[in-house]
Amino acid sequence: MLGHLALVTDSTAYLPQEAVDRHRIQVVPLSVAVGDEVFAEGVEISPKDVAEALRAKQRVTTSRPSPETFTAAYRAAADAGARGIVSVHISAELSGTAEAARLAAATAPVPVRVVDSRLVGMALGSCVLAAAEIAGALDDSWVETTARGVEADGSRTTEADLDRVASAAERRAEATSGFFYVDTLEHLRRGGRIGTAQALVGSALAVKPLLHLTGGRIEPLEKVRTASRAIARLEEIAVEHAGDRTVDVAVHHLAAEDRAEALAERLRERVPKLNELYVSEVGAVIGAHVGPGLLAVVVAPVVGSTG
Incomplete structure (x- = not known):
């Protein structure tokens, strides 16, 4: 079961797998096409494969995830117990990924904050990790509060917590x-x-x-x-x-x-x-x-x- 807040990012964050597992971050893959074949980054194609294709002067292109892919990710987080989601992504100047995330957020079963990091690679990854630290602390507080039976303002608390987590990602992005x-x-x-x-x-x-x-x-x-x-x-x-x-x-x-x-x-x-x-x-x-x-x-x- 997830905490009351879930984190979603995309495959261009290049986070260490240990960090992904520890913080239970959902990673939505972008796509890479080599010739006419399309692969999911981090799942079906490696950096070595791309380097070899480029050296061989093959046509290599990339594309964002579909809004439907984000819809499925947000639904899975909600089904696992999340009351809200912060979704942090590659710069919108470089990819339509954040736009796809926003389209999916409009119909998500729980509130979603989409953050355009304006970064890529571990610059983006650092923003996700900053958000994860705050989300973890807020989850601990949420558990303590609900254990005492105080949940009347749960919806308002979740909205405020989402703002804090998204703000942590944005502050790190500005400094990175x-x-x-x-x-x-x-x-x-x-x-x-x-x-x-x-x-x-x-x-x-x-x-x-x-x-x-x-x-x-x-x-x-x-x-x-x-x-x-x-x-x-x-x-x-x-x-x-x-x-x-x-x-x-x-x-x-x-x-x-x-x-x-x-x-x-x-x-x-x-x-x-x-x-x-x-x-x-x-x-x-x-x-x-x-x-x-x-x-x-x-x-x-x-x-x-x-x-």
């Missing part, structure tokens, strides 16, 4: 930054995630681009001449943004595990107030848009949980 290096902008250009002119300039100058998430979109940040200098600069940017704050850091990669592990170790030594450090390969959906060689760093300050 994501930076990344790609070998080429071509995959982002093909998927429409970056302008053609920007991609062509990068190719013509033979630069190694650093990008960041801003306003929910992927935008160029800096241009560096070599891959080694770009990765060194990515490290510096992450350390600068961490500063002296307590932060969670995630290092993502696609088909670049050795470089990711090495970067993570350097960050472990250089970030003074490191709380959690995650290293993971991005899934098929993001991999389809960035291509092999991606290195990304997410810096997520630990926001106060009194919300």
Whole structure:
């Protein structure tokens, strides 16, 4: 049985499975098409599969979950005992996932708060985990209250609790930054995630681009001449943004595990107030848009949980 609040996210959060299990988070998969075959991310296709397809110059596209998929997820949460749901998703600037979630929320059997994180990867995942911490504390309080037989204002309490959980995700989203290096902008250009002119300039100058998430979109940040200098600069940017704050850091990669592990170790030594450090390969959906060689760093300050 779930607690009185349930959490739903999508497969682009790339949360550790342990965290998904511990917080009983429902993960709705996006879809990846390789040629004419369609697969559910994290279920039927791996990052390795996508990297190989891109290297072979196969056509790889992605699509959001349908509203019906979210409807089923919300109904399952309600059937498992949830009185309300917070649904936290990839930036609406990058995907129609949050829109599909909102369409389903309109007919859900319990109240649903949909949060557009304006982020992706563990930047999104960090928002989900912030929400999970608040939801867990509120569930404990709910159990204590109902054990004393105080449930007359249950509906009002659930609405207020949903607002607090959604607010925790939103506050973390506002504080979180994501930076990344790609070998080429071509995959982002093909998927429409970056302008053609920007991609062509990068190719013509033979630069190694650093990008960041801003306003929910992927935008160029800096241009560096070599891959080694770009990765060194990515490290510096992450350390600068961490500063002296307590932060969670995630290092993502696609088909670049050795470089990711090495970067993570350097960050472990250089970030003074490191709380959690995650290293993971991005899934098929993001991999389809960035291509092999991606290195990304997410810096997520630990926001106060009194919300």
